[in-house]
Amino acid sequence: MMFSLQFNTSLISPQAQLFCRAGVKRMSLKTADRIGMTIAGGRYEIHSHIGTGSMGHVYRAFDSRLETHVCIKIPTIARLSDPDFVRRFEQESRFLVKLAHPQIVNIIDVGVEDQTPYIVMQFIGGGTLLNRMQDANGKLSPRPIKDLKHWLPSVAKALDFMHGEDCIHRDVKPANILFDDHNNAFLSDFGLSKLLLEEETPEDNRMTAKGAVVGTPNYVAPEIVLGKTYDGRADQYSLAITVYEFLTAQTPLEGPTASATMVNQTTKQPPPLTKFIPNIPLPLNAVVLKALSKSSLKRYSNCEQFADAVMTTVFNGQSSHSIPTRQSDQSSVTGQGSTVVNRPTKFIATQTSKAVSPGKIPCPKCEKKLVVGSQHAGLIATCSGCGGRLQIANDVESLMLLELNPNYNSQIHASSNNDSEHVNTVLKTEVFGKTLSERQAIYLIGGTLISILIGAVWFGLQLNSETVKQQTRRQTRTISREGNNVRTEIVKVPVELAYSFLPEEQGWIDRQIAEFSSLNSVNAKVNFAFTPDSDQTSFQLMKQSLENDSGHYPALVSTRNTIEAQQLKHLWSQKFPDLPLYSREESLYTSPLVCLMWQSRYFEFQKKYGSVNMKTILQAAVNDADWNTIASKPQWGLFRFSMPSFNDAHWGDLMLLTATHQSLNTSEPLTTLQISDANLREDLRRLDRLAITPRSNEDAMLEIVNQAVQSGPDYADILILTEQAALKALPELEKKWNQFVQVVYLDPAPQCQRTAGIISQTPSNKADGAATFLNHLLNSESMSKLANEGFRPATGSLSLFDIPVFSRYQLRGVQETLPTRIAIPDYKVMQTLRDTFERIQLQ
Missing domain, CATH: 1.10.510.10 (Transferase(Phosphotransferase) domain 1)
Known part of the structure; x- marks a missing residue:
């Protein structure tokens, strides 16, 4: 819940209303120069500078009209030229105007003096x-x-x-x-x-x-x-x-x-x-x-x-402490060998609840509403629901839960009348206007439920007498003649799913759809919007639907990565500027980008360059070129690295964005101004020309892994992959080539993230079915199966190192904590980056 306020200028004087409209200029006045000045037509005389607050300088002043000291807040000179800051200063004044409470510092006036806004507050x-x-x-x-x-x-x-x-x-x-x-x-x-x-x-x-x-x-x-x-x-x-x-x-x-x-x-x-x-x-x-x-x-x-x-x-x-006290501070000597010690009580109040209506107070422990009358004032009672020990206030307006004092020891501390286990009364709940004990309430509710059940059975029997036409409307029958067996299937709401998955995901998503569709407890059935072997993607399907103005969209859409999702949201906003693309969007998994290196070469590389990133990879490939120069290892030959091409249909934009952040060494959101950097352009050109990139139509990550497994260290020294592809490649590489492999995370870098969203224009019955399926994908069992494929699940209920595929390679560099997450830039910035790279290729 966030506050959103409209500035009611009728609350403020005409002069103060200028605050909303004034163009703010830099002022030459320094902090000390304002002391002794008067503002607002002489009403406020500034006496002293108190300090600097969240929005500017704070001064003590005298209000000649109210004859009292006030506090005046004025933005700093350095901040006045920032329109965004001025907007926030205005926001603070609006916020304070709305809040009038005895324990909140009140706003007295708002105004503008020499085009500088100010707020006058209670001192x-x-x-x-x-x-x-x-x-x-x-x-x-x-x-x-x-x-x-x-x-x-x-x-x-x-x-x-x-x-x-x-x-x-x-x-x-x-x-x-x-x-x-x-x-x-x-x-x-x-x-x-x-x-x-x-x-x-x-x-x-x-x-x-x-x-x-x-x-x-x-x-x-x-x-x-x-x-x-x-x-x-x-x-x-x-x-x-x-x-x-x-x-x-x-x-x-x-x-x-x-x-x-x-x-x-x-x-x-x-x-x-x-x-x-x-x-x-x-x-x-x-x-x-x-x-x-x-x-x-x-x-x-x-x-x-x-x-x-x-x-x-x-x-x-x-509660008598200020700092830990010595025992001598807690006792007083009354005679030789005698000490008076504060004795802890057996029961202490741990929670309090107040009356929600006359005569009804929720139990502090179980929250059941208990009936409390004036005859109960000051008594010790038991809750009929949870059995909790309760102290009733003398004004019968509150209950305190009494629990055993952990500091009380019956063998050490003498008991008193207040420590008795005895209770005076049992507080009961009110059901249907009757004050009942817990057992009585259970009997009454149980009887009511049995009546409802009998009525439901009767209603069900009545349904069996429906006409054939009525039955046909509600269900269809699929009848297979196998002896005398007849199977009846209730028609389920079809939910169309557009899901562009990686090869490693197909088995998982197929199983989840099959499991979900077989559940008798749901009335939805998930169908693919296009076949898994189709070349079409979710993004292409949605783009065509928007361009053709068909009005037909899948209920549930999952693009290949967040960059495609961002592009899709841009296209949707052009068509429907006031309607969000998704009514609900959830993250399914994340897979950060890593460098996979032969461990012996990793240690030599680290010794030479300190860290592994795209800048040092370029340095090794351009300046040093071979392992003889890098580490006096001529037998290792030339230095080579492999990654998906910047032009790859699936991975190209992600790799291009990664290379940009690595070159600029920034984790801040990318801007169009940064893309014009000459060093960045040169780095992109070199990476594009020097990298070993897959050439087939297969998934690029999969092809890099296959080539590395087949050719070993002769293929490349460094493979730039998603963590998921690296985890799948590790066992095969180490087993075939009998060498350890090291995982190094690229940081800063964007991450391959899969989201799924329910299209906002989906009819309610299909949207409900899509939401149920989305919940099914996010349950812990489904996420655990996904994690076994090497994807980091979105749910926080799973510990990553409880998954064997991750914990097995902890000593190879696999991390439980994700590296710095880079925000995906908006469509305009991403398009500028793509256009810039295409111009680089033409040079």
Whole structure:
């Protein structure tokens, strides 16, 4: 869920409305020059420079109209010339106008002074949460748990308010939580797209990461890093890390760089808080780690529920720490040899739930709605559903789940009245307006289900008396006379699949179609849009349908790679500019590009050039030419390498894009300006002329493997292939030529990725069938079979090294983690690259 706001200019004065239209110029004023100035017709007098925020400089000023100090935010001079930055500054003002809440820093005014936009906000002068977490030397130190009450509940309420307005903060962290002079906490800084320094430094971990990811690396939720759909639980994740850092003075997933930190957010589990502060209560540790779950579905439903769970542990007396304390600090001597020690209670509250309607409160453990009346106030009860021990609040507005205290030892600690196992009452659920126990509810629901079943049987018997005409409409009968046997088959919805597969995929996709079509539980049957032995591809089929304006498209389409998919989306957008190509698109597998080398030659090559990539391959082929020059190995002859041609119908565009990124040594998205680079053109020309490329009409990867197996080291020293082709070639090469082979990943490089999508214009019944088949392809059993063919499955439920074809060659260089993924450029850039290469060939 992302916020999308329309600027309601009726909320702002006419002068301030200029902000939306003003053309921004560079100003000669420096930061210090603005001090003492007045703006907005003398209303605001700037007194001092506070610092630099997410969108510019922040000043303290005096508002003569309201007679109070305010905060004024003005973009930096360097940023004013950037139209995109100005747009984001405007976005921040729009965002703040919509949010009016006691715990959110309020916007007072927006305006333009000498063509420079500014925002006037409430002045909060009590410092930030980050300030309170630092000692006199500016170093972070653990804070007492009881201090959470000063800011966590109010910040959580502010965030839930935002989420109710369809807004996500996306940058919750200690520096963005402010305090006023009365110790009230405020949520601030909604400049969500921060501009960073050019170089990554450890300091970037506390700033917004450079690039497309919105948020601060140390606090950003994994779903935002991965580009997935997210909601308010992403802010809850950031809030939980803020709590973690507040209590331990540690950011749990910080890496050496901003990029490494964001990778950690998606792959690593945070260590327990007790690793850093041993006396943190285990229930509190569990609450914070739940809010830090990688899956947002496993977190609390909202921020306030998370804060309530945290504060429950605080109010249970399990929270007196600031730093690990000595035992002597926890006791007091009352006489010789006598010590009073705080005795832990037998039960502690771990979760809290609040009333959803008068008299109905969900159980904190099983979430069944329980009926609670005024007669239950303050009692200890049992849930009739899960048997959980519950404490009913005195105001009958909430329930606390009581669980055994892990710190309690009955052999050491004396019991008290509060530790009794006795319960006062059993809370029941309400079914059909009746208050029932669990057993009574089961009997009632069971009886209802039996009645429904009897009715269904009766209805089924009635169907048998239908006319022949009615039966013919619903089903056809395929009757084979084999003795007295008659087989009846229900007609299934036909789902047309356009799938351009590699030779290694054909067996897998055929098996999946056969298995799916034989399932009695689905009413769809998958058919190929064209025969597997046809020369036609999914891209060609869709292109013809669009050109002929036939209006008939396959329900499910999978092109040979993501470059073709990008081209198809471009053609579709020209025909249907307001309609996406796919209503749903899923990744099936990935296969990165690798260099396959004879291991003895790999070691010599690495010793000479340091690394294996297309630049060093060209250096070896052009400058050194033979192994005698490279490694004093004349018996190895000339240096040779093989790869699919840049003109190959299937692999050409992928290889061309790979060579371009390797030549430019960039993992950033390719631009048309970069393609004009003279060195790049020379590299492409040399690669095209020097590479040994397949000449037959077979699949190029397959032919390279066959030639290498047949001729061994005499064919080529380096084979540039997909990882899947390399894994299939490895056993044959090593067995026939009795030499080890090394796998080296090209990085940076695009990857061969297979996606499948449901065409958006597919009728609903066929779209449902296509979606069911797509789910069938993505299940773990199907993905495991695909992985056995050497493809990296899309599902994250499989561990790569649990697949023998991958784990067998781990010592040959096969990696579990993918190299840097390169974004496929848009159609225009890709077409420019192709045109450039064709001109190179004509030279």
